[in-house]
Amino acid sequence: MAKSAELTPLGVASLALLAEQPMHPYEMYQLLMARHEDRLVKVRPGTLYHAVGRLEEHGLVEATGTEREGNRPERTTYRITEAGHAALDARLQAMLAAPVNEYPVFPHAIAEAHHLPAKVVTGLLEDRVVALNADLDFLIHAQEAVTAKGLDRKYWIDITYQQAMLRTEIAWIRGLLEELGTGQLPWDEPRPALTGLSNKPKESLGKHS
């Protein structure tokens, strides 16, 4: 059972699959792809085998046997254990309840954007808006497809979440572009020296993880 070490995203996805049915790793891979879950979790064949191996080491899943078909490499089938069910539930609850800073790159990029001239920044942001709109269109089509199939809504609420977030990002960037265009947000002054240490200590408060 080792010294814990938190369930990785792919670990959660694997456990969730095995909670439905026993499987061998490659079948998990196929299912994840067929369900387009690779839009939510990073799935790489190599990583998947490692992930399942780790689950086994921690006693969250166990091998039920290894059969082989023809001369193919043998496939090991796994099933979830009681401890596995418990770990999955616990991890899901934590993921839902506690927001964690995952350090997305875009905020960092705009925070450092002042290193570049305004003209360049506006061009790049226009490109981004185009790409984001394409993503949004894709999600809208996905929603149409899934409603058309009559699939129960609780299985795709994540699509509506991602749409909402995307729309907000697009709107925010459009606002910024507007302000840059009208010169309302000045850009071209040089950096004021080096906003250094030693001035304001300030409260070091609230940041999770």
Added chain:
Amino acid sequence: MAKSAELTPLGVASLALLAEQPMHPYEMYQLLMARHEDRLVKVRPGTLYHAVGRLEEHGLVEATGTEREGNRPERTTYRITEAGHAALDARLQAMLAAPVNEYPVFPHAIAEAHHLPAKVVTGLLEDRVVALNADLDFLIHAQEAVTAKGLDRKYWIDITYQQAMLRTEIAWIRGLLEELGTGQLPWDEPRPALTGLSNKPKESLGKHS
């Protein structure tokens, strides 16, 4: 110069600092902390030294010398090179223009939330809303502090971005809670068999990275 390998976030942050002034790694660490940049980039002392070492290997920075004070361990000061300036600009442009899927855990969590009973989910989401509101308050205070100091706005646009995203997430969760509360979004039916492979091939379109 090696086989490229993309500039990591901490690499970007380090380069950006050295673009202002030559420094030794620990000074970078202090500056990043003093400016609260650890809210945008993951900063860990150990990782920072590795990051700077890699920058040096790639010729993006170079050591200007190693002085020591008293009996302290000696400090190596670095400065950015021409190649470093170029790499920084290129990376910043890519980060601004191209959205990439970074697989945040919350969408994954809500996509798997149907493994848990509705009662539990609502409780957890209420907790999350509380935490998100605390984060939002923090950002609002940060904005007040920084406007009060008269710091030029282009240095803190990321704060307004993060506020917008946070507000959207909170609003979306509140909407979901509403629907769960009124029973408008049904939850307690069992999973329909196993939405398996073999049905719809469908276009495998648009997903970046």
Added chain:
DNA sequence: CAACAACTATTCCACGTGGAGTAATCAGGT
């Protein structure tokens, strides 16, 4: 003025990830 905590400044190791590599088998065309 002694003890102890916090800071300064860095090194080291274990772990997870991603990408490439391997090797067989099956499907489809010519």
Added chain:
DNA sequence: ACCTGATTACTCCACGTGGAATAGTTGTTG
């Protein structure tokens, strides 16, 4: 009947990260 390319099913290695460990030095409190 043969070649090509996709699919099945995994293994392996290099890299980046996080956390702990180290060790001297300055500041604080009783």
